Amino acid sequence: MTMISEPDVPAIELGEREKAPGRPSRARTIGVVAAGAVLVTVVNVTAAIYLYRGVNDLKTVEARLEQLGQFEQRIGARIDTVNNGFQSRFETLDRELQANFGRISGNLAKLEQGQPVAASEPAPSAPEPATFDNTTVADASSAEESGADYPGYAPHLFKRKVAPPGPNPAYQRIQQPDGKVYYKKIN
Secondary structure, eight states: OOOOOOTTSOOOOSSOOOOOTTOOOHHHHHHHHHHHHHHHHHHHHHHHHHHHHHHHHHHHHHHHHHHHHHHHHHHHHHHHHHHHHHHHHHHHHHHHHHHHHHHHHHHHHHHHHTOOOOOOOOOTTSOOOOOOTTOOHHHHHHHHHHTOOOTTOOOOSOOOOOOOOOOOTTEEEEEOTTSOEEEEEOO
């Protein structure tokens, strides 16, 4: 191979390299890459923290919803017990009414035939009206208010109770076929 050399041109030394214009140095490139890696790491750590908190909040909400389902079952069982009690009371009252209506029908039939009706016992659930001798309406109302013991005075058997507030109308109860219960907020 033939080499052409010009004696006037200085020789290039391979030890020194000059920077090309517009090209960044290696140290600067490494610094930018390291800063990007730190930024991505900080974003990932922050996202992991928020994800961990969100998972913990979700577990807390699920536990409270399970407790709500158990509470709902306990309330349902108590309501069923109360309903059974009322049902048995209504059945007892119905039997008593049917028996009283039967006696009344029998007495009416005897009266229509002209037969004297035997003195029957008054119904055990129907108390006779109280008699107040020489009392006025004002005396009777003041006795009722004061609770005085007049002969035949009976206190009110049923007192009006204040109904408890209903369920919160801001939520709708949704029960799915698999038995899970969800509550949806209504706007």
